[in-house]
Amino acid sequence: MKKIAVVGAGISGLTMANYLEKYKIDYHIYERRKKKDLAGHGFLIPKEGMDYLYQIIDSDLLLKHGNFLKKYTQYSHIGKILAEKELDNVFAISRHSLVDLLAQNISPEKITYEETIISDDQQKGKLKLSDGSYIDAEIAVISDGSRSRIRKSLFKDETMRVVQESEVVNIIQNKEIADSIENDFMKFHHEEGGLTFGILKLSDDTILWYSQFDNQRYMINECSAENLRKYMLEVFENWHPLVPEIIQKSDYKNVHLWCVYELEKLNPFYKENIVFVGDAAHPLIPFTSQGVTSALKDSFSLTEYLVEYNDLQEAFSKYEAERKPEIEVHIKNGRILLNQFLLPLNQQTENIIPISYK
Template sequence: MQTAKKIIIIGGGIGGAATALALHRAGLEPVVYERTKELQEVGAGIALWANATHILRNLDLLEDAIHVGYLTTNYQFNSQSGKELVNIAVDGFELPVIGIHRAELHQLLWRNVQEKFVLEQTFKRLEQQEEKIRAHFSSGLSVEGDALIGADGLRSRVRAALLGEQPPIYRNFKTWRGLTDYIPGGYRPGYIQEFLGRGKSFGFMMLGKERMYWYAAARAPLAQPDAPSGHKKELETMFQDWFASVPELILATDEANILTTDLYDRAPTQPWSKQNVTLLGDAAHPMLPTMGQGACTALEDAFVVAKCLREQADPITAFQQYESQRFPRTKLIVEQSLRAGKMGELDNPLSLLLRNTFMKLMGVTISNSFKSLHAYRA
């Protein structure tokens, strides 16, 4: 078998960009095919936990991420009215936790490999040719490589080509994400503060450049139409009687800076690789955002797949090794994220009281579980 040299990557988001950078640094030749006209991540923030900042350190990007992000010290869960349920210190690792805008992280990842990106190319199908793989695009472009990685998100076309059409599972929640320069008076610096109510939740955290990122989730039927009054008015009504910082943040955010998405995942299944083709990030293991691990696990995937391709001459063996290393961890996180989502579905006042009491009593256990998740080093 020959060494995998040219690696085709479908999708240029955070997972695809991180994979291109990791492969480039491993001495391989990645080329990323992205369907959009320009590389940009929409306005949302993410927490990069220590398991993800470990990857940034290995890619020599940690100092840059610290510079454009904001150091996070605590993750605090509260009742709807603001009573503390659990307070988890997250600054006890050898690596920092960083609040960062998705676009800032994306910029850090792709700036060193931007010449490896081919834009406005929508993947159509793939074709096995002996030891090579050929990707065809709707533009008529056709390219050949030694291996192909699908990093094309929740509704991955590479996944459909590999495993057949299997729709993701709607989990009865929609989410809103907002960005504002307003910092509420009660904000505790360094904190992610999350508030849990009846079938709803709201959280916020600082990003770099003195920006506040917030997110809300609520139970909703599939494809529920947006409120005619707009996202902002809808949220103002939904959260009007919550802890003061919550309605303040909604009020301070421009309508244009509020995004909404329905929440999906997939039951963890194998395989997600076939011969010299594999999947990565949301294409392989989409998860609910309740554990904040979507982008973090995509960064882990990128680092591990590059390591396997560097160590194994045969991409088929490399992808088998990559999947066997990544499946147990990502399965665990997908399932934990779903369990956390179900806790947020509770609507009955007694169930809420029991949940809040349980969280208070199990604070140490929750904290330890959280820390073990972030202590992982790919």
């Protein structure tokens, strides 16, 4: 097997590296950020994603760092129960915990941090380091996120648009609050739509919370941590007491304001010897809760085809043919969930779960 360069050491890049490790395929990861990026956000992983994750991370170890959610409960903003539904092995875990677990199987010598990779318009399929030298690899797996620089350089006519939803995401460590919450997924909704507050219990003392905003109705003009805290307290002042309590007692040093983008139309998943996985191939609206699962399935499928087929273009073609139809289903579902979010509660579909299933 030829040497592979993996661009991006996030979830999809580290997942790809883990599958390459299983087959003892030579690779190196290049990441433009520093090693520790602890922005406070996390993931919901449905059962299907967990089945793939178990192939590369021990199940007992996973359970020490996250939590299976038993039930989804939808509330009005003042705490009236609107709907309840049992969840089938949906796992909640913080981003930094999952990154650390995925990185444990990767030798430090195989990851270079603070290195920005660019594509060479003059040399098709070639990637360059910041010093201008070319990367020594026959295959490049690109996992540099939803706003991938390399994807944009290869598909110059692509159109990315801002989604009418932004998220503020944070993690709070507070055992007293955590003890008051069951192992559930709680989500509070404003009656007029376009504003929610979600709570996921990660462990006996840690909670992930996030707020979704219709960014045309709720504009955050200044994004400092203190401003976000002040803004959140103002917006959620009259909600169920649990919501402002969590906002008030949170530490905002790693709070994350997420502006969401999507591709107007999916690009091909590969070009020449360059292939895309995860958000770099197909940005998904966060309502789908399928980002990690899709990254896991992309990496598994691509590795299997690279092992099975000697012809690189055939392997890439098989990978795209398998993965693209499912991704298009999640994109469609994500837009449906977004449209529901923007509507007043009395116009929304009942019992809708913020997870896309194919």
